[in-house]
Amino acid sequence: MRYLESDMYGVISCCSLDLRRLGGDEVLFRQLCELTYAVQSRRGKLRVERWGHSWRNMYVNRPRMRVNGLYFQRVSYIKRPERNMWYDGEAGNILECIYYRYLRFFRTGEVLYGISLQPPKQAAVLLTDVSSADVHQDVSVGEFEVLPGRRVQVSVRTDHGRVVLDLDIDNGERGSFTRLKLNSHLQFPYSSNTGEARELPILANVFKYRRLPIRTKPKFGYGRHI
Known part of the structure; x- marks a missing residue:
């Protein structure tokens, strides 16, 4: 339970008729709910009766943070270059500045927060576990809490202050x-x-999600069919 990703239970249930019942097993989903909401919610109460007394319905529909990937946003803005002795561009040029903001949630209720110039595939190695905050100066560790109304609050300790x-x-x-x-x-x-x-x-308000590890689609030559 603690080592297999929750998404994999749906994949396993499609492998054979014997494993098909795993996708609707209430005992399994009760354990998943206890591992997830007892940590992520403020009071740690499950209240399965609000979800039709179905643990599966609760796990599928009750808001939670995914812990098998990372959330990221791409931030870009335009600025005029400073024309000084180090600037070798042409007059009238404008610069597009791009960086990424990352959030990585864990089952323990901890979260990693990082800012990097690298896109998700390259930056994923900076957010492997909580100890990453001790190794990379652009990564900070904090806590998160899922609140009523489909909200989550993240509190992170950075070098200059607490970010919420x-x-x-x-x-x-x-x-x-x-x-x-x-x-x-x-x-x-x-x-x-x-x-x-x-x-x-x-500057950007949407975080997208990518499951880890991040893989790229294979590229095939022209005329090759799979």
Whole structure:
């Protein structure tokens, strides 16, 4: 239970008629619900009666964070270059700045938060486990909590202060709970005596999901059929 990804139970149930009943086994889904919602929700209460007394229905439809991949957003903005002695571009050029923001959730209730210039496939190695925050300076560790109303709150300890993200959980093109919408991005500086939050600008508000490991589609030559 603790080592097999939850998505794999659906794959296994399609392998044979003997394993088909695994896809609807209530005992299995009760264990999945206990492993997931007892940690991710604020009170840790399951309340299966709200889901028709079906553990499978609860696990499939109750909002949760996926822990077998990473959420990312691509942030881009336009700026004019600073024309100084190091600038060798032409006059009138504009620059497009691109970077990525990442969130990696774990079953323990911990989360990794990172900012990188590398796209998801290359940046995935920076977010392997919680100890990554000790190795990579652009990765920070924190906690997350799934709140009522399909919301999740992320609190991360960075070098300059505590960062709090408030996001909506939604379904995306890769399945249920594979899309996050950023509502607010706050920073509580360690140097502040009043403890007031500083609201950071939101340049991109959508996080997409990619399951790990990230693989690219094979490329075949012309005229080859599979």
